[in-house]
Amino acid sequence: MAMLAEEIRALILEALPNSEVTIEDLRGDGDHYSCHIRSKAFAGKTRVQQHKIVYEALGGRMGNQLHALAIQTTPIEE
């Protein structure tokens, strides 16, 4: 079952409060999104670490319900 953009946003904001989340539905099929997250939680972290934080926020859905979610992360410096 695909996921809605709002569900993705809620999961990310729950794990990363005070971050900015923009989601774009690339194909309107609930399965191909691109998501840009700006967060202080990324400061000083490598890209791999930043993306892992997002995957953790999504609680194991990445690669399962969420097949195609393109992620871009930007640290907000203190």
Next chain:
Amino acid sequence: MLDDQTKSRIESEINSQDVVLFMKGTPVFPQCGFSAAVVGVLTHLNVPFRGVNVLEDDAVREGIKVFTDWPTIPQLYVKGEFVGGCDIIREMYETGELTEMFNTRGIDAAPQALNS
């Protein structure tokens, strides 16, 4: 879970060449858009690499996700180190960091084309 046999198989693949891409399909016939995108970037940078087709072996397909602690395919390894999946490779390519990373690890990579 990752059994020892799969783990050592993955390790030998990772150490078999400087640049190893765990992907769906083969470099000549990628069978997933994300895998094809990374193949495209590596080809564009003229970086020789070895493609490991995870579709041929479910143990490796699932095992590599546990091994790297990364939930998706493709996965790019350079000199034994995980660099990223499609999003990260694409972003590094666009900023020129990918070429820089290869060069600093002693791997020749064509300069990233001007914003083509």
